[in-house]
Amino acid sequence: MDRQDWVARPGRPLRGRVRVPGDKSVSHRALMLGALAEGETRIHGFLEGADTVATARILEQMGVRIEAPTPGVRHVHGVGLHGLRAPEGPLDCGNSGTGMRLLAGLLAGQAFDSELVGDRSLSTRPMRRVVDPLGAMGARIGTADGGVPPLRIQGGQPLLGTDHVLAVASAQVKSALLLAGLYADGRTSVVEPRPTRDYTERMLAAFGWPVEWSPGRAALGGGHRLVATDVEVPGDFSSAAFFLVAATVVPGSDLLLTGVGLDPRRTGLLEALRRMGADIEVLAARSRAGTETADLRVRHAPLSGIEVPEALVPDMIDEFPALFVAAACARGETVVRGAAELRVKESDRIAAMAVGLRELGATVDEAPDGAVIRGPLSRGGTVEALGDHRIAMALAVAAQCTPAPVRVRDVANVATSFPGFASLAAGAGMGLAEEPAPE
Numbered sequence: 001m002d003r004q005d006w007v008a009r010p011g012r013p014l015r016g017r018v019r020v021p022g023d024k025s026v027s028h029r030a031l032m033l034g035a036l037a038e039g040e041t042r043i044h045g046f047l048e049g050a051d052t053v054a055t056a057r058i059l060e061q062m063g064v065r066i067e068a069p070t071p072g073v074r075h076v077h078g079v080g081l082h083g084l085r086a087p088e089g090p091l092d093c094g095n096s097g098t099g100m101r102l103l104a105g106l107l108a109g110q111a112f113d114s115e116l117v118g119d120r121s122l123s124t125r126p127m128r129r130v131v132d133p134l135g136a137m138g139a140r141i142g143t144a145d146g147g148v149p150p151l152r153i154q155g156g157q158p159l160l161g162t163d164h165v166l167a168v169a170s171a172q173v174k175s176a177l178l179l180a181g182l183y184a185d186g187r188t189s190v191v192e193p194r195p196t197r198d199y200t201e202r203m204l205a206a207f208g209w210p211v212e213w214s215p216g217r218a219a220l221g222g223g224h225r226l227v228a229t230d231v232e233v234p235g236d237f238s239s240a241a242f243f244l245v246a247a248t249v250v251p252g253s254d255l256l257l258t259g260v261g262l263d264p265r266r267t268g269l270l271e272a273l274r275r276m277g278a279d280i281e282v283l284a285a286r287s288r289a290g291t292e293t294a295d296l297r298v299r300h301a302p303l304s305g306i307e308v309p310e311a312l313v314p315d316m317i318d319e320f321p322a323l324f325v326a327a328a329c330a331r332g333e334t335v336v337r338g339a340a341e342l343r344v345k346e347s348d349r350i351a352a353m354a355v356g357l358r359e360l361g362a363t364v365d366e367a368p369d370g371a372v373i374r375g376p377l378s379r380g381g382t383v384e385a386l387g388d389h390r391i392a393m394a395l396a397v398a399a400q401c402t403p404a405p406v407r408v409r410d411v412a413n414v415a416t417s418f419p420g421f422a423s424l425a426a427g428a429g430m431g432l433a434e435e436p437a438p439e
């Protein structure tokens, strides 16, 4: 990917309507379950991001026909639970932790060997969290030194249903184990330290696989079949988050975000921003095929710092870069704790935001599992997104509150989760322009 920068500066108040792209978590899962189902699964609202496109390509490498008649639509011709073919080479997950961890579970149950690789960032992310519990089920998966990718998965291993008690609250780990459980003999169960997003459970049920779940627990048995079904992907709350914060902090803003998925395990930021004083209304809430979707009207409001309740952390795990910006624009200080997972995302997101916001004049005291953040953002400058999509978008939002322009370096990776962010943001009023990176 070519290096790309943005120059961001205060623009106009954010106004009008914005429709964010489809949910990344749902798009990955719809492809995977569609591939393993019998029949044709039609996905609408599919995220055309590099992460989800990488997952589609991997499934195609294993013999799944996936048509893309128009952008945002995929027709997945399922091959059935045992219909995948051995791939000819390594399977490239790109930047996607979700892709790699979920596929590790799915591939552990196949009759053939496979290898999962990723880009530079993904190649540093911890994989023992899936490799060890999959190993307890009988899977054989090798990693590079330090438990990082590539993952070499030996096929033909019989899997045994196992009861897992997880140390980290991770929907990716839970989902990997449930996907392996489809191929296991007996019952696979997962207990989480805190409830995480339950899209895998919901979608398995929609595809006809018997699964029991409640917040923090999930269980299924092997030996059933998946039947193709249509999937309507809601707008990604994690993408909407940047607009929620931008419209809240820029005076005069009044913005409508349409068709945003509001799964309760995803909307921790809504709760945190409201506690800080944000003015966000949920309008036209509707439930389609078990998915909560609504329009969000957000108007500028002054914010005050809070202590973010630890129980909210998994429900806003991808929204902390945006929350850090809201905190730097608030009166008083904001305290984040219990969020050590942020250190093993696409970048160390605590460090990345601390360095970026300090460059713009904020005070950020880092802790191993969080930070204390104090504004104001008192100057412009040059900040590093470190190739992390969420850091890039958060720092562009921060620049809407600085007295001088901000160059955000290394932003090309925004295409993994939010292609078209810069033009959508500029259209809504944000001051944001793409710039080639200097040599």
Ligand SMILES: O=C(O)C1=C[C@@H](OP(=O)(O)O)[C@@H](O)[C@H](O)C1
Residues within 6 Å of the ligand: 024, 025, 026, 097, 098, 169, 170, 171, 172, 173, 175, 197, 317, 318, 341
């Ligand atoms: O299951 C998923 O789709 C995801 C789970 C979260 O990761 P963890 O499970 O590692 O917390 C989140 O950060 C990621 O963007 C998507």
Ligand SMILES: C=C(OP(=O)(O)O)C(=O)O
Residues within 6 Å of the ligand: 095, 096, 097, 098, 099, 318, 345, 346, 390, 417
């Ligand atoms: C952490 C993220 O994704 P992944 O783990 O799939 O790379 C994210 O999108 O913020």
